[in-house]
Amino acid sequence: MSIDNSPSFDNSAAASAARPSAHLPVPPVCVLGMGLIGGSMMRDLRAAGVECFGWNRSEPTVEAARAEGFDATTDLAAALTRAEENGALIVIGTPMTVVGRMLDAIAEHAPTCGITDVVSVKGAVAEEVAARGMSERFVGAHPMAGSAQAGWDATVEGLFDGAPWVLAYDLADEYGAAGKAVPGRWLEVFAQVAALGAALGSQLIPATSARHDDAVARVSHVPHLAAYAVATAGDAGGALAISLAAGSFRDGTRVAAAAPEMVMSWCENNTTPVLTALDDVIAHLTAAREQLASSGTAIDLAQMGHRSRERYEARPASRPVFRLRIGEGQWIQQLRLAENVGGQVEIF
Amino acid sequence: MSIDNSPSFDNSAAASAARPSAHLPVPPVCVLGMGLIGGSMMRDLRAAGVECFGWNRSEPTVEAARAEGFDATTDLAAALTRAEENGALIVIGTPMTVVGRMLDAIAEHAPTCGITDVVSVKGAVAEEVAARGMSERFVGAHPMAGSAQAGWDATVEGLFDGAPWVLAYDLADEYGAAGKAVPGRWLEVFAQVAALGAALGSQLIPATSARHDDAVARVSHVPHLAAYAVATAGDAGGALAISLAAGSFRDGTRVAAAAPEMVMSWCENNTTPVLTALDDVIAHLTAAREQLASSGTAIDLAQMGHRSRERYEARPASRPVFRLRIGEGQWIQQLRLAENVGGQVEIF
Incomplete structure (x- = not known):
């Protein structure tokens, strides 16, 4: 996540309009790290009626969340086991320093779940994922929302509404460039991560980790x-x-x-x-x-x-929109076009 | 002048308080260059009841000013001759590129008047002045007010109210350092330039051109x-x-x-x-x-x-104030102290 949340584009106008990708089915969500981003995400998901449970290392954070009726634990293995049983999408909302440890735990306790992350850099996370051979079930994200505040006490509803939600489509880019079919499991995770961003009201902006x-x-x-x-x-x-x-x-x-x-x-x-x-x-x-x-x-x-x-x-007041169906026709080309012009995608 | 007019300090509070140096007698003022700074100065001086007349190269500017009842001319020699006859303080409000030409005209037509300028840099102006042997009747100033706008149409009343008015006290600094008495004529001009800034509601901030x-x-x-x-x-x-x-x-x-x-x-x-x-x-x-x-x-x-x-x-909300009488006691030391802490002077 980035603290640079002052919108350059008129995100609020886009947010108040119909959200084109909001119909995508959102799976249960397991949030690892209930700080500003992870915790605010739990608030919005609960408000949207999405099954959502969280893990945090610190007992006070978990207690504070539970006092508000949130489903939270300090037991990482238990949270991940539950994620695996529920087919949840796992969101790594921790600092970069512990991303590797989270991935190790996921490999052990949630061996088939889709994974995303909300770290402000994408290449470093993708490298940790690739080093563990988990790239086919991982789609990185960067919700560009936040503030200088941190922790559960800073969490708010609506933090992601109208904000950019960068979708790292690395695997589609690589497989597409090589003329190979993108693995079906990755397409499912991509759809899940896009659905999560859309459910939070964000604008889906595709970009490879490198770009x-x-x-x-x-x-x-x-x-x-x-x-x-x-x-x-x-x-x-x-x-x-x-x-x-x-x-x-x-x-x-x-x-x-x-x-x-x-x-x-x-x-x-x-x-x-x-x-x-x-x-x-x-x-x-x-x-x-x-x-x-x-x-x-x-x-x-x-x-x-x-x-x-x-x-x-002189940039446009709203981002150009590229429509696509995941895995169909020229969809990778649409992602690249959107990336090249800083546009958003609408998934239908 | 600078376009950086957003105050760092709470200039408005200072402006609404009593203006400590506002009692200083303001001489008639001859403004050369009736752009944003020079023109706005004429507006405020007229409102304050100070005799003020202006010169501008362009006929439309002079006509626009005259239409509002201002005393203005395109005849530089005439304006300067009048300045000399009236013991006016001459304000060079032109771009740096024509400062030398203004000084030449002043040397010819107004050989005894006090001179100041409102250019955003002070060393370059002081050099032009020194090259003509006019330093003893010159005190540079930098009213830090303005906007990206330019020309007579951009002029407004109150532009200088609460803004910094930098007073270049080079000659006092040099003579003081050498243990020599500061020339009386320069002291008079320094008082005139300080009085002008005070009459416009500005904060008087001493600094050598170099600093x-x-x-x-x-x-x-x-x-x-x-x-x-x-x-x-x-x-x-x-x-x-x-x-x-x-x-x-x-x-x-x-x-x-x-x-x-x-x-x-x-x-x-x-x-x-x-x-x-x-x-x-x-x-x-x-x-x-x-x-x-x-x-x-x-x-x-x-x-x-x-x-x-x-x-x-963490800088103070208002500038520290140093009180002095021009030419008396430790007044040069007060100027230096004020300069060192970014303070303002009060002249009594």
Whole structure:
């Protein structure tokens, strides 16, 4: 999950319209990790009448959830055994650091369940999954909702309504590119994960793990690093500089208020895309520096950056919609088209 | 002038309180360049009952001002001759590119008037002044108010109310450091320029040209360059990246919407401080890049940047106030103290 929940698109308008994929059948859901994302998901699923049960390591969280009538346990084996018996979709809602442990437990106690996750990076999770040979029953997701808050006390209803729900369609992309049929079990899990996002009111946005991680490196992870650098350089100007700081400094360094540990949980699990995007930013600033030193102007970067911001501001008010039936006809092509234009898919 | 007019401090509260230096006598004011800053200044001065007349190169601007009853002309020699006859304070409100020409005209037609300017950089203006031997009757200013709008049509009343009014006290700083008495004529002009800022309701913030230019490079000019670089790198991620962009990208690149020509008018006239601050930002990002590549984390920059932002957020709600009488006692020391803490001065 990402704390960058301020919508760029008019998600609220989309949310209040009919939800095209909301008819998809949602299986029982087993949530591992009842923090902001996992816990809020349980609230919405209960409200939607979907069978849902959760596991959390901490006893107080489970007690707090139970006090509100939620079905929760601190017994991981029991939760996963129940998931297996009920044909549940397992949602890994823990920090990245314990994803491997969750997968090991799933392999032991829920050997056939579909699996998804709500971690902010997708490649690192997919690697853990692949290392355990579980890729054919795994479809990663990134619900781009959240806040700087954490834990059960931060959970709310409606958190995902109108938010992007990135669907990592890696296996379809790979098999499709190789001209091979996508495994039927994976198609079922893909449908389950799409159904979950749709039931929560989100916009389904397909992206391979690699494309997703590159994108968030460029529009979230590196912007956070840039904010840290600008804040540090401004602070070095002392009290006079801070006294004269106005809108550009305030807004440009806003996310430097984000907890270093949270931002690092993204960057440390997305190093290659972050390095690529960071190198881009450094190269642009270095070119501007050289031009300013040699020619007395940095107009080239100013014009490029201005055009880029203009393109951002000119993006469509709502995401283009691509309709498809999972596993049928040109459906993988539809996923790729949607990915290429940052569009959403409607599954019918 | 700067477009960064969003106040960091609670300027409105300060503005609604008594204005400590508002009793200073304001001389007649001759405004050269009736754009957003110069024109808005004329509106406020007329409202305050101060004799005020303006010059603008463009006939339509002068006609529009005259239609509203303002005293304006396209005849520069006439305006300056009148300034000389009336003992007016001349305000250079033109772009930096024509400041030299304005000074030449002042030297010819208004050989004794006090001079100030409202350009966003102070060192470049001070150099033009010094090159003409006019430093003893010049006190630079930077009213940090404005908007992305320009021209007479953008002028409004109250633009400067509660805004910072930076007073470049270079000559007092130099003479004071050398243990020499500050020339009396300069003291008179300093009082006039302070009186002008006070009459407009601004907070008087002393800073030498060098300290001012370093500060604004760090908190405004380089943040704009960083926004251009982050916008460019994000845009390179294509439609998917832009579709997934949320709060950090939106706020971090907001000022990339600023016109490249305007941002360059700052950077091109403030190259050394901008290069220094830009080198700082590049060094921080490069160190983060190296740490991430070698150790898999960029926690050092994240922690530094986070602390810097926390310091910014913890700045006092209002600027500390230093009281002084121009030319008396430890007044230069008071200016320096105020500069060091980003404080304002109260002149009594």
